[in-house]
Amino acid sequence: MKNPIEHLNKIFDNRVRLGVMSTLMVNEEINFNDLKQLMDVTDGNLASHLATLEEHGYIKVHKGFIGRKTNTTYSITKAGEKSFKEHIEALENMIRGIR
Amino acid sequence: MTSQHQSLDTLQDIKRMMERSSRFISLSGWSGVSAGCCALIGAWLAHEKLQQMFGGPVGRDWNYAVRGHQSIPDQIASFYDLILIGICTFVAALISSFFFTWLRSRKQKTPLWDRTVQRLMWNTALPLGIGGLVILRCLQLGYFEMVAPGCLIFYGLALVNASKYTLGEIRYMGYGQLILGVINLWNVGSGLLLWAIGFGVLHIVYGLVMWWKYERISQQSNS
Numbered sequence: 001m002k003n004p005i006e007h008l009n010k011i012f013d014n015r016v017r018l019g020v021m022s023t024l025m026v027n028e029e030i031n032f033n034d035l036k037q038l039m040d041v042t043d044g045n046l047a048s049h050l051a052t053l054e055e056h057g058y059i060k061v062h063k064g065f066i067g068r069k070t071n072t073t074y075s076i077t078k079a080g081e082k083s084f085k086e087h088i089e090a091l092e093n094m095i096r097g098i099r
Numbered sequence: 100m101t102s103q104h105q106s107l108d109t110l111q112d113i114k115r116m117m118e119r120s121s122r123f124i125s126l127s128g129w130s131g132v133s134a135g136c137c138a139l140i141g142a143w144l145a146h147e148k149l150q151q152m153f154g155g156p157v158g159r160d161w162n163y164a165v166r167g168h169q170s171i172p173d174q175i176a177s178f179y180d181l182i183l184i185g186i187c188t189f190v191a192a193l194i195s196s197f198f199f200t201w202l203r204s205r206k207q208k209t210p211l212w213d214r215t216v217q218r219l220m221w222n223t224a225l226p227l228g229i230g231g232l233v234i235l236r237c238l239q240l241g242y243f244e245m246v247a248p249g250c251l252i253f254y255g256l257a258l259v260n261a262s263k264y265t266l267g268e269i270r271y272m273g274y275g276q277l278i279l280g281v282i283n284l285w286n287v288g289s290g291l292l293l294w295a296i297g298f299g300v301l302h303i304v305y306g307l308v309m310w311w312k313y314e315r316i317s318q319q320s321n322s
Contacts, residue, residue, distance in 0.1 A: 015112070018109065018112060018113065018116075019112070019116045022112070022113040022114075022116035022117050022120070023116055023117070023120040025117060026117045026120060026121045027120055027121055030120070030214075034120075034213065034214055037210065037213060038116070038119060038120055088110065088113065091106040091109055091110050092106075092110070094102060094103055094106040095103050095106050095107055095110070097103060
């Protein structure tokens, strides 16, 4: 049997990063504060995870303004979508492994 | 063994995050039940008022298409009473259903005012608001028969639209309202009856089914 773990993506092996990716799969875009509320984490924690995802090209950042306040929104990239789907498939295969 | 369990947990996490970020899932079944009860009380009050207006039992064979023999000022007064009953029913249903959903969202510790709620509100309020305008215009023009089917049809459309932003099953209640509304278009005399079935009975049935499906289990697991 092939090792199923090789298809698991290390980047998604974290609750916050996994949550961000799941959220972005079903929402076209979402801003920082909504993400923070959903994940229930601190600003700094979320920001560092978002930076990791951006570095790997899984998410796109759009910096905008609402009036004078900055409004940073995030959306998923094609590469991000593909990697996330592969990650889910790998998880499914691991579950099937016991049967 | 544990890695498989971990995978399952992770997949469930993913599913939960997807749902929580795109749908408002704290809508309580009791909200449906309470709104339905308000509607039934409102329909009964309207029925009584119509009997008073027409000076005798109405709704024989469930047909309300009868003409009154009150004087014009009395008819106008009764007409405003009917509108008042309608508005009070709507407000009571709104407040009571809000209350139960507020209780549930507090228990689940989900925010009652986030983007999922805002999207749900907007997508429900738009068809309802426009429907309200159409019904207001029907009243002004004297097409009273169109009020009940108008309520049912626009509410049905609002529910089908809302189903994308909250518990998906609400779509079937929308279909039910639409069917009743269309039947009503060709049976204008049965307006009050069909209205009571749609806003009263359907709400209560939907609320009980939703409570059975989602809230009963979580209550058991809490205790």
